[in-house]
Amino acid sequence: MEGGTERGNDGPNYVEATQKSIGVLRFLKEHGPATLSTIAEGTDSAKSTVYRHLRTLEDAGYLVETDDGYRIGQLFLDYGIEAQRSHPLYEAGKPKIDALAEKVGEKVWLVVEENGYAVYLYMQSGNELYRSFTRVGYRGHLHAFSAGKAILARMSKSEVNAILDRRGLPAYTEQTITDRDRLFAELDRIRQQGYALHLEEAVDGGNAISVPIQHEDGSPIGSVCVAGPAHRLNESYLRSELSDLLLGTKNEIELSMRYEA
Template identity: 40%
Template sequence: MANGDVAVESESTSTTARRRTDVAIVWGAGGSRRGRISDRYAVHQEGTVRSSGRNFIYTRTHSTDSMGNESPDRDAVKSVETTFAVINALYELDGAGVSAVATELDMAKSTIHKHLRTLTDAEYVVREGDQYHVGLQFLELGEFARTRKEGYTISRAKVKELAEETQERAQFIVEEHGRGVYLYREVGERAVHTDPGIGKRIPLHSTAAGKAILANLPEARAEEIVETRGLEAVTENTITERGELFSELATIRERGYAFNLEENVPGLHAVGVAVTPNGTDVCGALSVSGPSHRLRDDLLRTEIPRRLLGTVNELELNLKYS
């Protein structure tokens, strides 16, 4: 168990078997606005989730036989999965009533009502009339998650500087669970608004910042991400062959920057450079993006890469000695 969890042992009806309950505070949630939630969450049973102040508490029970072998009680685990599925349904439906969430998740209305009531009591969900919405409690958690990331605070000034100098869009992106996450972004006077907002997740293999990160991760980690996440064809220009991708990653490591040539959004080009404060570990990547008719030729191939490399060098020095 993690630090702060509580273990409680009690005798069962058998004189040789024991039960242990792990208690943990459950924080946060995520969403990807793709497909029906019930297709992504196979959860149809109630477990034990109760509210406690600002958080909801997850109780996981283990049964232990006379040989000391234990198996988790799946009902408790499924209940937590259901809670997160409900949160994601509210996010993807932009708020909904009990019936709509139950239909989306293919679950009983009574089950959905219990979870919504618990989440409302814990202040993670708000009720407005007969509609439930994701609450601002997640904003506090999200901001905490963002500010704890290495490079976030210092990178903001550099992102703003890049946006002003190039008059395009500039962003700082990090890797989490094998995907890129927008941590901070600024837009210049001529910038186009095509990408999702802060906190949104994007494929690594189809973006300049993502490929710069992949190129500088340990090879085993990059292999793991590709194996787990796959190489989806986001556009007709996306690299979908493993060999081709790793060949490009080798080129990126050698020259120091990555290109995205309409591989994530049609009509959009980008340049990305990884941020490695100690020369090895990647804490994120800076990138500049703009319409393909503007970001081309020397501007794309020379000027913006040179500007990005200089900015990243300053950022790495600040991170290393701050």
């Protein structure tokens, strides 16, 4: 599940043509190669309007026209790699994530907050197989994932409320916290114990544990997450075994960012 409540589109700084191009790109990302007619129908736009946007985006290298229709161009791969590498947490966190994945044998993620979402910046997989809907570049609601809750727990109440007002509290599963008071109580517990869990809150059958990565002033930079199937990563194992390992990784990353910058 991606997306959420966006900013209003009727303000003085709103550019309708730009928003239309973004809508075309978002449709193709979510639905794969598509013809002009399919895109026009899917974006509720006139074919003539969509055609102009497609040609503009194609000429600039952001789209490619194939036998199956238009698709996202590989230029976005270049942008994506630059976006990943330019985040200050990436260089400091990557070797620590790799080492932790080898040690625990599970998927280990480096996650950051951007624009009110949890963004999955980097992943290394251990020996154990686990397929999930998350991927590098995935954006999810912060409240539904342990990685996001770990970040929220290190924000001020006003900052958390601003994100919830903007993005909401949608349910990913029946276990997702969708009540604001319950979420704040959960964030209090996370601050006290030093780590966050999600127990089938983001996906049925999947559990995870995360710890925040923080600046010297305590504000969050991101989080480290270990995720896997609930039968392997049960609550007892997450708390008794993985929490200390993640807290050690957290300390290493914070020291690297502080003294190797």
